[in-house]
Amino acid sequence: MTTTVEFIEKLRNSGLRPTKQRIKICEVLFNKETTFHFTINDLVKIIEKEANEKISLATVYNTIHAFEKKGYLKEIPIDANQSYFDTNVTDHHHFYDISEKKLIDLDQVDVGPINIKKSVPGKKIKSVEVLVKLDTDNQ
């Protein structure tokens, strides 16, 4: 449980003005028991359900991008249709259930160490992401 005051602190410390829209989005994203995955569309629906006032779609995009840049969110590449975000910003991997279009976290422990044996001159590794696609098991 994080208080509104703590979100205001967090925002200010990040150089982001604590507007009521950003505080609301913080509450929706970071005041949950567990981390979760969402699309912008999902998020807008949650906000509309929880809030009594409407937030402009442009503001939702702006805020999500600001949070991503600050490292409070991670974008998960799955397909080219839509952006998926994750409130779990620790290093981890994903299952993607193709039929249900749902993401499931895969801890580092569940995948084991990955050793990249190749390198590209002048470039350094920024991240290593494993995506495991799942299909219905009808044998």
Place this chain on the structure above:
Amino acid sequence: MTTTVEFIEKLRNSGLRPTKQRIKICEVLFNKETTFHFTINDLVKIIEKEANEKISLATVYNTIHAFEKKGYLKEIPIDANQSYFDTNVTDHHHFYDISEKKLIDLDQVDVGPINIKKSVPGKKIKSVEVLVKLDTDNQ
């Protein structure tokens, strides 16, 4: 080097009528020394340069999707802006150079075996893809 006749065979064997558009796309995609990565936009430019006649954008999309469904191409998820395709359909992984927006193949050997220790009931693993993001190394 694959002849036009062989492409016609391949198409027919796949249940795809060998139209001159599809044959042209086959030649652009599968008549190369090495496999490569491309976006639809890249492909259209290559076709326009190589061919004397124009192929409709809708046909390019249709054909790429048909080829993907037949397993002649793989889509690589990188970000949500654009679809990237790979003419290398063997199991392998990728580097993604963020600054240059370029994909580089990573052989299975370069990554080593990946052991997924978690499972989801009723679901089976369809694919395991590793995406290694690269950044300019300015230390």
Place this chain on the structure above:
DNA sequence: AATTATATTAAAACCATTCTAAACTGTTGA
């Protein structure tokens, strides 16, 4: 050659995302 099924096409539609520029709000410092 006629018929049928499939493919191509240009243009319109679609839809997630970004941009615009005007109105609004938080912050700062006098």
Place this chain on the structure above:
DNA sequence: TCAACAGTTTAGAATGGTTTTAATATAATT
């Protein structure tokens, strides 16, 4: 406290990759 400024929100328009449409063309079958 309040004016001034910089940063933020907003609705709506614009963008751009992708898909759909429905008319025309082509390949396959008879």
